[in-house]
Amino acid sequence: MKEALKEAQKAYKDDEVPVGTVIVHKNMIIARAHNQIRRLKDPTAHAEMIAITQAADYVRNERLIDAVVYSTIEPCAMCAGALMLARVRRLVIGADDPKTGAFGSVLDINKFRLNHIIEVKRGVLEEECSVLIKEFFKKKRNN
Numbered sequence: 001m002k003e004a005l006k007e008a009q010k011a012y013k014d015d016e017v018p019v020g021t022v023i024v025h026k027n028m029i030i031a032r033a034h035n036q037i038r039r040l041k042d043p044t045a046h047a048e049m050i051a052i053t054q055a056a057d058y059v060r061n062e063r064l065i066d067a068v069v070y071s072t073i074e075p076c077a078m079c080a081g082a083l084m085l086a087r088v089r090r091l092v093i094g095a096d097d098p099k100t101g102a103f104g105s106v107l108d109i110n111k112f113r114l115n116h117i118i119e120v121k122r123g124v125l126e127e128e129c130s131v132l133i134k135e136f137f138k139k140k141r142n143n
Contacts, residue, residue: 003020003022007033008020008073008132017136019046021047023064023070047072051069055067067088067089068089071093073129074122075093076097080102080109083118092120092121094128095130095133
């Protein structure tokens with residue numbers, strides 16, 4: 001999660017919503033990304049989506065069956081769907097997202113009885129992950 005936080009800090013510095021993601025496969029980071037929506041002018045350029053693409057390229061397969069994803073903020077519905085389609089084994093979440101979170105906060109994709117269930121662990125470095133995103137939006141409101 002510390003590596004995902006480093007990615008989120010890059011997004012913060014770039015004036016992007018500070019979300020960072022890393023993907024681990026066989027105890028090695030194979031993908032790392034942060035939000036780049038504004039930079040790329042692409043509404044799908046979420047940290048999770050970019051990292052999934054990198055990881056699939058690395059393993060040369062659209063399935064990330066043995067992968068563990070670390071995301072500083074609970075993924076949205078789009079990213080949750082992509083993680084499900086990639087057959088990610090485990091998701092580790094830093095902080096919940098009460099506005100768009102799709103692993104229990106607003107909805108829980110695991111409860112839709114799809115053909116895959118992702119193991120979820122919440123609250124890893126929660127304070128650090130939460131503070132970064134709160135600071136970002138506080139700064140936005142004050143400007």
